[in-house]
Amino acid sequence: MATPKDTAPQIPKRDTDFSEWYTAVALRAELADYTPVRGFMAIRPYGYALWEGIQSWLDRKFKETGHVNAYFPLLVPESYLQKEAEHVEGFAPQVAWVTHGGDEKLTERLAVRPTSEAIILPMYAKWIQSYRDLPILLLQWNSVVRWEKATRLFLRTAEFLWHEGHTAHRTSEEADAECRLILNIYRELLEDVLAIPVLTGIKPPSERFAGADTTYTLEALMPDGQAIQAGTSHFLGQNFAKAFGVKFLDSDNVEKYIWSTSWAVTTRLIGTLILAHGDDKGLVLPPRIAPFQVVIVPILGKDDGAVLAASRELAKTLGARVRVKLDDRDWYTPGWKFNEWELRGVPVRLEIGPRDLAARQVTLARRIDAHGSGAGRVAKQTVPMDQVTTVVEKVLADLQAELLARGTAFRDSHTTTAETVDAMVKALQDTPGFVKVRWCEAPECEQTIRTKTGASPRVIPLDERASGSCAVCGRPAKVWVYYARAY
């Protein structure tokens, strides 16, 4: 007889070793695993379900805003990758190269796509003739490979899943508006679905996408005080249009280059979810993205057909409104299951035992309340059976809001405004997080801050004017910049 696992998997305390805790949660919640290929992970079904949730939400938004899906080749000829100078400089060191097809050595090396501008823009050159062919609003869902040396599950992997949007426009203004539209869709995803507050704005030139004129970004703050880039939307100007000869005849009968954009979020978001919400018990999932919003655990003893039947009935009723998992495995104890589903971040647990059944009620526990108490011992409430659906829907909505509020409060209490570099150093020591400073836009001032603080410039907010002087050189400031140490 196989021995059932009867003890809960242990994970390190989060605040003792954030990094080890993170990896343990990713592995033990069965989100991902290491594979025989260094730096490449397997995304397990529970982790992939999170990606599917992100994907289906975005797919609907993109379609509502006129975007369509397509697919372009995995492999990009080296000569194409080289056509945009900054682009190749940025990506070539990270490219996996295909050199042989079967037994035959290829005459030209093919890059496993690190991103697809260099294969999509040449197709646009073929497809676009007139202004009437514009805009093209297109994206693809795929994986890309970037040869990373130091990797971490989800956060930095040699292969990751993403979508990459690639749009072509008649005017600069229209392309820029597209970038901002996408930025706002990403912000809604992060805040409303994943319950992760973000700062949005643009990157300083040093942090731009290789080949972009402007990189819009979303930056979130993690509980260890480090920032993480959650998504980017690039205004590519006419750089790629010129490199690949993508022109159109405008209504004034003049031939012009198109304006292009590209944008992406990746499976890194799953790592961000773990970091943002998790606790000593493991993963904490916001209800809107949780693959299972509710787990039902029957408390079984002898002759408990009635409890099982009631659990199934409840799973069915509730299942019409929310995503439910019934854990009716008879080889695990309820206590083991409590730990397991807490580790896996299910927002709400419902227990039904003989006494609940007799009282026509269920016992409800919120995942967010589990932290800090003994194994499986959490604040619970009883809910009359005939009110379960209503109460659960209310609790899920509350949890979603609480997680966002908690993250926002943390972010705000870990954001400092500093007038000098010394003040930045102190702020990063005292309340690790974002430090907001005025900047004159000189690269050397940025370099001074990087060297002295170990932080990097994360985002220049779009809607805040800076008046006053640069925190480094004292010359007139042009913008505000949020600095942080970063993933």
Added chain:
Amino acid sequence: MATPKDTAPQIPKRDTDFSEWYTAVALRAELADYTPVRGFMAIRPYGYALWEGIQSWLDRKFKETGHVNAYFPLLVPESYLQKEAEHVEGFAPQVAWVTHGGDEKLTERLAVRPTSEAIILPMYAKWIQSYRDLPILLLQWNSVVRWEKATRLFLRTAEFLWHEGHTAHRTSEEADAECRLILNIYRELLEDVLAIPVLTGIKPPSERFAGADTTYTLEALMPDGQAIQAGTSHFLGQNFAKAFGVKFLDSDNVEKYIWSTSWAVTTRLIGTLILAHGDDKGLVLPPRIAPFQVVIVPILGKDDGAVLAASRELAKTLGARVRVKLDDRDWYTPGWKFNEWELRGVPVRLEIGPRDLAARQVTLARRIDAHGSGAGRVAKQTVPMDQVTTVVEKVLADLQAELLARGTAFRDSHTTTAETVDAMVKALQDTPGFVKVRWCEAPECEQTIRTKTGASPRVIPLDERASGSCAVCGRPAKVWVYYARAY
């Protein structure tokens, strides 16, 4: 001023050159295009929408039957690919090899996955301990690369999109039942959604997947009399389990190898759709898979605000029930649009002109009736405005059924039973299609048929017993086999 295209793109007659016609339809209906990478195609949004239709239908079916999605690495170490002897022999000649990561030469070559048994089974070895961990019912949606020399859009490409299911089971019977379950899901997809009738059964050993004990297959007959393999479901026995050491402790406390399956359909189905239903006017799409089931073409003259308004109103009303495209571009003539949407296979066209408006009606044309008449001149019917939704839904259902019936009638009238090899040769000349023969299961008899007829064995039906003698050697037959020339 850019010149609008005012003539319809011409495509060759289907029955004059089936192959050229096929390529012209794929390109001009904007399903796919050639790219700078030989053998790799770009799938354009209209073609990708067909794939999304297939994907979403299958995803629902797979989930209803307990399957989950996951993701495994794109690259597979050469040593892993070599562990199953038949498997590597079958796939190695077609592998694209990654030899460098950035500037660094890899110590071991990595295969761009041609299929993923060799990277998934090692993960199963890690994940499976007890019979309680079984079954694993998992699939991934991705692309694979097989270095093909002679390629054709969708039908044979160096990269294609597919899903690959990989399941692990406790018993042989359970694994075999899984294969048959999937075969039936595929059959339903082909017949009920794509309106393509299929023969199902198993492949003879010569045509099995490299490493399989049994390959279940679906075979469809195209209008040129050639068969096409539409999907496969492989019973892998314990071959891969033994190669990768995937074992479990059974309830009898004995360690055993798991039984595995794998199965797939690919973007080849889009090529099959073109071949199966198309005509001299272009693509013909079955309503259930058509990205647009109805196109509305306003017939505009001067001062036609009322026609446009009515068209928009109709698009909105009808759009609540079916997938509608309103083509209100003012730089194309109605005639051009008729040709364009016929080329792109939209099942139903609705026209609204001033006279229709006055009579409170629309004019309806079925795509399937367009063939054989002059440009845009087709049998049409008028439909009272207040009955449009009901009538359109009825017409769409009829069209779906008609396409399947037409394909079935063609298949049946192009299937011959032959008693001898000479009769096979004659049948393949007279009515190119399937020829059904009795077979003793000796490889040399199969080889004789292949040599003399140029046809290959497509499928051995599961539910027909053969009594009588082998068409080649006259010894007692064991099975029926359908032969055909094939894509």
